[in-house]
Amino acid sequence: MLLTKKFWKDVFIGTAFIFAFMGFAYYFLAIFSFLDPVGEALQDMQITDQVFSNPSFRDRPTPEDRVTVVNFGRRGRAEIAQMINVVNKYNPKVIGIDTFFSSLKEDSLSDLLLADALSRVENLVLGTQFMEPGDDEDDPYFYYLRRSHPLFNDHAVEAHVVLSAETAGTAQEEFKVVRQFFTKMQYKDTINNVVIEQQAFGVKLAEFLDPDAAREFMERTNEEEIINYRGNVFDINNLDKSKFFVIDWMDVLDDNFDPGLITDNVVIFGMVGEYIGEPYYTEDKFFTPMNDKYAGRADEDMFGVVIHANIVSMVLNRDYIERMSDFSGIIVAIILCMINVVMFTLIYRKLPLWYDGLTKLIQLLQLILILFAIVMAFDLYSLELELTLSIIAIALAGDSLEVLYGVGYNIFDSKKRKLLFTTRQ
Amino acid sequence: MKTKLFALAFGLVLCSYSAFSQDYVFKVLANKGENTYKTAAGSSWEALKTGTKLESGDVIKTSGSCYLALLHSSGKPIELKEAKEYKIDDLSTQMGGGESIVGKYANYVASKMAPEERETNRKKYASVTGATERGFEQIKVFMKSTADVYNTSAIIRWKPQANAENYELTLKDMFDDVIMVTETDDNHFKVDFTDDRLQDKDLVIVSVSVKGDKDSNSGDYGIQKVSTDASSKYKNDLDALSEALDPSSAINNLILAEFYEQNNLLLDALTSYEMAIQKSPDVDYFKDAYTEFLMRNQWSDTIDQ
Secondary structure (H helix, E strand, O other): OOHHHHHHHHHHHHHHHHEEEEEHHHHOOOHHHHOOOOOHHHOOOOOOOOHHHOOOOOOOOOOOEEEEEEEEEOOHHHHHHHHHHHHHOOOOOEEEOOOOOOOOOOOOOHHHHHHHHHOOOOOOOEEEEEEEOOOOOOOOOOEEOOOOOOHHHHEEEEEEOOOHHHOEEEHHHHEEEOEEEEEEEEEEEEEOOOEEEEHHHHHHHHHOHHHHHHHHEEEEEEOOOOOOOOOOOOOOOOHHEOOOEEHHHHHHHHEEEEEEHHHOOOOEEOOOOOOOOOOOOOEEEEOOOOOOOOOOOOOOOEEEEHHHHHHHHHHOOOOOOEEOOOHHHHHHHHHHHHHHHHHHHHHHHOOOHHHHHHHHHHHHHHHHHHHHHHHHHHHHHOOOOOOOHHHHHHHHHHHHHHHHHHOOOHHHHHHHHHHHHHOOO | OHHHHHHHHHHHHHHHOOOOOOOOEEEEEEEEOOEEEEOOOOOOOOOOOOEOOOOOOEEOOOOOOOOOEEEEOOOOEEEEEEOOOHHHHHHHHHHOOOOOOOHHHHHHHHHOOOHHHHHHHHHHHHHOOOOOOOOOOOOOEEEOEEEOOOEEEEEEOOOOOOOOOOOEEEOOOOOEEEEEEEEOOOOEEEEOOOOOOOOOOOEEEEEEEEOHHHHHOOEEEEEEEEOOHHHHHHHHHHHHHHOOOOOOOOOHHHHHHHHHHHOOOOOHHHHHHHHHHHHOOHHHHHHHHHHHHHHOOOOOOOOOO
């Protein structure tokens, strides 16, 4: 009988061996880079991006009517002030500004015009940027806070515009795909020993329109949240993903837009190019999972201000993405690994000639099934399954067991050890 | 009568294309050039702007070298590059495929009211012998012996009895303890789960008898509140429907009835039909739809109001 006490002992040892091998490889061989199948170009690819980028997944999102983006292009402060005045007369619920007016200009008149326009806005949220994280990984604080000059933020509420772990304190060209954002961040003023905590820009904006939705979102108490992307602003080359309305700066200055886009809505001022549709402007533009190029992305696809608009929409619609915990991921990996060890041990003992072929086939089928499950769980249940460890464990199970049974066990058997050094004629 | 029927049928079909949660058919996403529009009410030509809402019956006119991008309420975009007049209803039809949840159930209603479907329903009902699972009780209540209910109230209706002036209803809990006894001179009664006596009961057993004639008892019918777990499976769809529907409209109660029937919440469906008729008592279409529902479930071929 194969399923004896010894058999289960072997299963336990086999599972432990695979995990020990993974741990060893992680720390000493940097083996995990093998998950990167074809090099640097695919470094930042996630299979769940398919759900956002491939129209055959997800129901087509409807337009987001409660959030409007205003493109201020490269206009100066005086013209931005004029735009704010035009927008403000249609009574938006809140205006958010996704930029920093860090210092005063020599042209003090434009500063005064801007400060005056901002002071007339009833609900104003200005963006800030938390930079310089602490050296210690466990240090929750950032030590530099980029914010607007007090002349401008006197009437404003501040909220951070940091989009993901990569964006905190790194240059834009180093950013990868923006998939998540910090729900809140903390800045530590070491001179005055003061800690300032701010919510994410999108969450703060949503709070003015629907305080219950924002509270419910914050009660999830996640440090980072995955952005459930709804769509982009108008893009003539990718009309199908256009879900947010955007007004260009010249239309704002000419008052050439429907006031319904503004009244009682969240309005976010930000950069969407020199003009809407300008193809070459890439400042404050990012890669997102909605990018048509699933792997090897070449062109950034979404401006930062639109990513914030997506966050607002997600909070207002209570349309979150859940994430399987790391702990659950480990438990699932152990269970799957153990099942594989049972199967492979049986094959090793009963069908040794078939071992290589059968185990590879079983591994392949499982990996396909797991990838399918990851995509479907994300698509149907907005759940991100954390099965990386499971994939690695399954991928290593066949060969690792062969090493364990073929080398590990034999090396402790004096007869078999002798065979290693015996030359056969 | 025929005009009303036509108007309602048309309304239902139109619903399937236009009744999204947004209060427009299209909204201008991007606009370049001298593009104008005219409303269904016959306004003069006005300039289109980013964000202009376009509704059913409106017409737009694009000029030479124009560009107009419209976003349908379903989320589907459309580009107009040719200088000409476009009817919003035509463009909306072109969108196809973007059927809303309201449209889905409105289409079910429309298809069930098609003459051939009604004929089939009638034949099916006629083939029923009358001996139902409940045996020989004198009063036939229009529900199954147990029914799940999603809403906080449900109307039960029964076949009126000859010479009956008053009916006595007995409501009991799962332990057969009487919760309340009430009387009505109608052949229907609203069970209100927000009533203090009922709000903590997950199951209520109802029986109807002619007052003063205990032998005429209907037997017991169980009404069970849908569990929280089970109700969550209906919540998304019902939220989407409530967002798009005006609860005060009779036709929307018809669409809700269809949703409930599809989900086997027959008592909620019956209640929605009752509400539709209450709101528009003069429209025969609702009574016909209700009668078809009663026949489909083999309870009655008449409402017997």
